[in-house]
Amino acid sequence: MSGRALSLALVACLGFGAGCATSPGPFTPPPESQSGSTALAPTPEPDQRASYPKQPMLPGPQPVQVSDPFQGFNRAIFYFNNDLFDGYLLGPVAHAWMFISPETVRRHIEQAFDNLNSPGYVIEPLLQGDPKQSGVALSRFLINSTVGVAGIFDPAHHFLGLARRPEDFGQTLGVWGLGPGPYLVIPIILPRTCLRDALAYPVDWVLNVGDGGIWTIWAPWFAGIAVSSARYTNRRALIDADLNTGRAAAVDFYVASRDAYLQGRARDIRNGAEAEETPNDELYEIDDGNHPAP
């Protein structure tokens, strides 16, 4: 996810903001700019914002409280996951898979696996008090499993506008008010997570059948490994370009991944709902260096 998020930022800027030409000078805002510290002095006009008709916007980035007390351990595992496991095993296998499979095939395979997560996508919204979304997920499952040939295709979205919305128990715990807790990096299985999502994993293992593995209880052990490896490889292939871009863009890929993960999870828990107040303006205030004494 982090690779995708970062690359999307870069993709977005690519077309509309890649540049390194001249500027007025370092940290010198243009004349009459709002960028200066004076212009940025908080002058909120809540009435004005409230009067503007709400449009279907994404929620703004929210301040993310990062708790990373195990950073030394996390960085070591991150190095193993990113540099060793992905660098020497998963990445090369995924590249081989990319060489022999068109992207369309990879996307349809992923859709079929994702369709198996439907029990979680149906039940979790109910636990979150959102029966409407639960109905949407159930409809998607019924339509895509039949008309969509076991989920390989997505007619529910294409013809009925029923958009996919992934759900898991970590999100439900978040909706119930449980914070993310310390950031954790776990070898291979959960490359990036937080304590809350790690605790939720057993429930997801049961409900999100495509991501989890409850079915492996009844299957031969090698079948479980084979199917999980296939999906892992296919997913890795799908995010290859994003991952490369994310790695190239980050000056500290561990921090970039952590931040994107936590921001992304906060977004997932909000389920696209806009906050009444958008508490993100602080991020866009230029620090003038005047800090009150502690």
Add this chain to the structure above:
Amino acid sequence: MSSTRSTTATTLRRSLRLACAAAFLLASYARADGEVAAAKATMQHTVDDTLAVLNDKSLAPDTRRAKLESIAVDRFDFPTMAQLVLGKNRASLTPEQQQQFLAEFKQHLSLTYGRTFDRYTGAEKIVLDGGRLEGNKDVTLRMTITGGSAPPDGVRIDYRMRANADKWLVIDVIPESVSLVQSFRSQVQEIVTQKGVANLIQTLHDKNASQAQAQAPG
């Protein structure tokens, strides 16, 4: 009689207050609408210019990248972005270090965007389909990219824009609610805290050098 006059006066006062409130709301609405529309017009030009470059198949990759960069120079407020990314750490940089950081930061973004650019085919449909006025008078616009090399669900990206004089410039890019400024700020904070300011600039410099090498023709 006196009671009737009093009731009428009260009614008139209430009506006047309601009229004033309605006028204020209408004025606010018009102002917010105008600012969002102005920012959107700027971004629409950028989208049009960019699509024209992407669809020009006669351009060599290097030329195409250079053209996109030249479009972007007018649309992004790199000095403001650099200040936002540095946050409270800016005070610990000397003016020379600030200059170095800005130069490296701009080059870093440019090189990475150039790399990302090669993934676009020009077949994408790009639509500006939302906008809101923020509390500090910034404007956030939503862009949706579908088709072409975009994933099946499409890509939704917010652009946070700020007025510089009469010009709206981008100060943050927020794909799927993940802020580029916030991400870079966290990285900068980590490096400055762990290794110091000099290391931050050196890290950016090294990153740029390796990226430039990787992207060099041949």
